[in-house]
């Protein structure tokens with residue numbers, strides 16, 4: 001790994017130069033942060049599980065025609081992705097009230113929303129990722145009205161698909177965050193899903209008990225974060241037979 005050029009180190013992942021132009025290697029760390037880096041810790045094995053869950057979800061999305069940056073998983077902690085120009089927005093889709101929506105609007109956590117709601121936040125850690133509207137997005141040139149239309153359509157499609165996928169394994173998709181990027185191919189630009197989809201950026205509640213199976217366990221000091229992530233992987237049928245210990249060693253994919 002050390003011979004590879006590091007492009008960026010974020011809170012949860014590291015990006016390295018990929019083997020071919022236009023590709024990157026995304027390395028998933030065990031580091032966990034919350035409240036814009038005010039709370040820090042590590043969740044042992046989280047990177048391995050997020051790499052696997054994100055691979056699984058992005059592969060299914062590619063199969064149903066949702067364009068993503070995902071190419072293939074390389075090993076336990078790394079995946080090969082297409083390099084995109086990240087649109088500086090966090091796109092959140094909500095199905096059930098929780099987190100900042102509950103705080104902001106005084107809607108109790110767990111309230112089913114009348115319909116799925118999409119929110120945009122400007123990706124700027126120094127500003128605490130403030131919520132923005134389409135007006136801000138177009139006025140400041142972060143995305144065009146056409147880009148926003150494409151993002152909304154993709155976000156809702158991903159949401160519908162994931163709601164069903166998780167429901168099938170007894171999990172309620174309360175809300176989740178996506179990032180999108182611009183990918184140029186032969187002078188044509190396409191908006192594709194980038195970053196990751198994992199329990200780090202989804203709220204996932206057990207359908208019967210409402211037990212939290214996501215990063216809120218870490219944020220709210222509930223304990224059992226690693227076990228919750230493993231449970232999500234297990235239910236999706238992607239945890240190796242022998243349990244998480246089997247996920248430690250390197251595995252070369254082709």
Ligand SMILES: Nc1ncnc2c1ncn2[C@@H]1O[C@H](COP(=O)(O)OP(=O)(O)OP(=O)(O)O)[C@@H](O)[C@H]1O
Pocket residue numbers: 008009010011012013014015024069081082083084085086123125179181194195196
């Ligand atoms: N396909 C891609 N091409 C280029 N950059 C990407 C791609 N997918 C994800 N990224 C970027 O890679 C970084 C992943 O690292 P990480 O998630 O740890 O960042 P972060 O600490 O959350 O910071 P940020 O505020 O930049 O998201 C993010 O900045 C994300 O926007």
Ligand SMILES: [Mg+2]
Pocket residue numbers: 010011012195
């Ligand atoms: Mg991130």
